[in-house]
Amino acid sequence: WSGVTVGPPECMVCNGENYRGKISTTENGFTCQRWDSQKPHNHGYNPSTLPLKYLEENYCRNPDGDPRPWCFTTSSSKRWDFCSIPRCSKSSRLMRIIISQYWKIWCTTDVCCQTPQVSIALTFDSC
Secondary structure (H helix, E strand, C coil): CCCEEECCCCCECCCCCCCCCCCCEECCCCEECCCCCCCCCCCCCCCCCCHHHCCCCCCCECCCCCCCCEEEECCCCCCEEEECCCECCHHHCCEEEEECCCEEEEECCCEEEECCCCCCCCEEEEC
């Protein structure tokens, strides 16, 4: 297990749909609203009904396939904003394993990869 780090990466691959880091400030400096809160902005992204989207705390996420992770903001004048999350270096070949209620395997190679919830086989999608 040499070279394996346990924990979420603070970088993203592809469009960040699998980003599980803890960045919670947008690219314009807004603080992210908690996903389980409807204030100041009402929204339909309920963490309890969308468990596979990992809508935790007020962390930046990409639950809907946007170009990159984003969040609702705590500012009443700005509903949502993209987050500035660096791309993982392809040359680092860093693999991080996240263990929570589901297994996810993160690769910083040319492909995005993850294990499906109920299967041990890897699936590969082009970035």
